[in-house]
Amino acid sequence: MIEIKDISKNFGEQHVLKKVSSTFENGKTNLIIGQSGAGKTVLLKCIVGLLQPDKGKVLYDGRNILKFSKKENLMIRREMGMLFQNAALFDSMSVLENVMFPLEMFSDKSYEEKLKRAQFCLERVNLAEAQHKSPEELSGGMQKRAAIARAIALEPKYLFCDEPNSGLDPKTSLIIDELIHDITTEYNITTIVNTHDMNSVVGIGDHIIFLADGNIEWEGNKDDVLYSHNKQLNDFLFSSDLLRKVKEMA
Amino acid sequence: MIITKSISTFGKYLMLMHRVFARPESIKMFFRQFMRELYKLGVDSIPIVLLISFFIGAVICIQMKLNIESAWMPKFVVGYATREILILEFSSSMMCLILSGKVGSNITSEIGTMRVTQQIDALEIMGVNSANFLIFPKVTALIFMIPILVIFSIAAGIAGSYAIGMFTGIMTPEDLTTGLQYEFSQWYIWCSIIKSLFFAFIISSVASFYGYNVEGGSIEVGKASTNSVVSCSALILFADIVLTQLLMQ
Numbered sequence: 001m002i003e004i005k006d007i008s009k010n011f012g013e014q015h016v017l018k019k020v021s022s023t024f025e026n027g028k029t030n031l032i033i034g035q036s037g038a039g040k041t042v043l044l045k046c047i048v049g050l051l052q053p054d055k056g057k058v059l060y061d062g063r064n065i066l067k068f069s070k071k072e073n074l075m076i077r078r079e080m081g082m083l084f085q086n087a088a089l090f091d092s093m094s095v096l097e098n099v100m101f102p103l104e105m106f107s108d109k110s111y112e113e114k115l116k117r118a119q120f121c122l123e124r125v126n127l128a129e130a131q132h133k134s135p136e137e138l139s140g141g142m143q144k145r146a147a148i149a150r151a152i153a154l155e156p157k158y159l160f161c162d163e164p165n166s167g168l169d170p171k172t173s174l175i176i177d178e179l180i181h182d183i184t185t186e187y188n189i190t191t192i193v194n195t196h197d198m199n200s201v202v203g204i205g206d207h208i209i210f211l212a213d214g215n216i217e218w219e220g221n222k223d224d225v226l227y228s229h230n231k232q233l234n235d236f237l238f239s240s241d242l243l244r245k246v247k248e249m250a
Numbered sequence: 251m252i253i254t255k256s257i258s259t260f261g262k263y264l265m266l267m268h269r270v271f272a273r274p275e276s277i278k279m280f281f282r283q284f285m286r287e288l289y290k291l292g293v294d295s296i297p298i299v300l301l302i303s304f305f306i307g308a309v310i311c312i313q314m315k316l317n318i319e320s321a322w323m324p325k326f327v328v329g330y331a332t333r334e335i336l337i338l339e340f341s342s343s344m345m346c347l348i349l350s351g352k353v354g355s356n357i358t359s360e361i362g363t364m365r366v367t368q369q370i371d372a373l374e375i376m377g378v379n380s381a382n383f384l385i386f387p388k389v390t391a392l393i394f395m396i397p398i399l400v401i402f403s404i405a406a407g408i409a410g411s412y413a414i415g416m417f418t419g420i421m422t423p424e425d426l427t428t429g430l431q432y433e434f435s436q437w438y439i440w441c442s443i444i445k446s447l448f449f450a451f452i453i454s455s456v457a458s459f460y461g462y463n464v465e466g467g468s469i470e471v472g473k474a475s476t477n478s479v480v481s482c483s484a485l486i487l488f489a490d491i492v493l494t495q496l497l498m499q
Contacts, residue, residue: 048375050375077374077377080376084368102376106275
């Protein structure tokens with residue numbers, strides 16, 4: 001479980017996050033949604049430790065990572081997996097080598113065991129046949145799946161996804177969403193997904209926070225979201241005619 | 251303002267180097283990266299080093315013949331002057347200036363692209379010291395390979411001077427050999443190698459620094475590559491003065 005308490009972050013005069021607090025539970029797909037510039041990426045970076053918040057606490061199973069020593073910080077990072085917006089696969093390595101990479105760096109297992117684990121992860125994301133290809137030979141969706149395989153290679157306790165559906169067609173987006181959701185429940189990990197994708201919101205949002213102007217404007221789940229009366233949330237989610245009609249039907 | 255910015259940049263460079271010179275998390279992975287860099291930065295540079303050195307050796311020989319030749323000078327002076335220029339300046343300093351363009355821009359663009367495509371963030375999230383993992387093998391590989399490149403360059407330059415002597419008949423191989431062997435000091439070769447080690451460190455570390463600190467997109471990667479080559483060249487020239495003064499006194 002990850003808890004954030006009164007997280008504030010300023011860049012000069014700009015207040016990007018204003019005392020944001022929430023709890024992200026194990027085995028649930030937690031979504032952070034909001035318009036561009038609402039502070040989603042900054043919040044995710046504060047949670048994973050790529051940015052230091054000005055105020056507040058980030059608790060990983062009760063441990064405040066902001067108070068961690070350098071060594072503790074390195075250790076907690078080995079419990080994290082992250083899926084980046086553009087997959088961020090290492091282009092000098094094959095798909096299999098990418099998945100093997102965290103195992104090679106941090107695992108004491110034998111080479112055969114590491115290989116077996118990497119191949120298992122690739123099979124889990126239905127990418128076993130592409131293991132010897134290089135990342136640029138893969139489609140956008142396949143790259144994301146390879147990045148998920150790499151993220152789960154070390155059996156992380158926490159999974160973070162930054163806009164996993166950006167640049168993907170709706171069908172591939174659904175596959176990625178389902179994969180993230182299945183992995184979260186299967187391994188009982190704490191997953192936080194940063195997204196603007198409406199399909200993700202109604203499909204996998206076990207817990208959703210809506211950020212607006214650095215504040216949590218609304219909090220709930222996929223069942224509540226269609227019936228919310230929050231104007232800012234509705235303006236954001238149902239911005240297109242099609243989605244407005246869906247809302248009216250609901 | 252410029253002084254403050256320069257001090258701040260130098261401070262950032264030192265902080266990056268502090269992260270680079272740490273114990274690698276996995277010796278096996280470091281060795282794998284080291285071998286890859288050895289090939290990419292060193293072995294891949296051999297053809298250009300041989301090509302440029304061969305032709306420059308030939309040109310130096312022609313220039314010496316045209317400008318030094320007189321009734322008062324022994325014929326072997328051409329070979330002597332060619333050797334001194336190749337060993338003392340061209341094969342160390344000038345070759346490293348050329349390599350700062352080839353190798354330096356390669357390092358900057360590779361690390362810069364990794365930065366803008368979030369590959370460095372991915373390493374950091376995994377708990378890998380990205381500076382050490384990416385930069386340390388490059389610095390060590392180039393320092394390891396540069397003496398070999400310098401020796402190849404000297405050999406190719408001398409071969410070029412022999413070739414021009416033989417094909418154009420401007421001087422006999424015997425005169426050239428006498429000049430090349432005349433008052434030869436082994437220390438000059440060591441000077442050349444010692445200087446090149448410093449230049450290799452400048453090229454690899456400065457180019458990595460520019461790549462590692464890229465912010466933005468592909469345009470910034472291009473700008474960083476250009477700035478890296480300019481900075482490496484200026485620093486090599488400055489270091490050349492200091493090292494020549496220290497080593498040749």
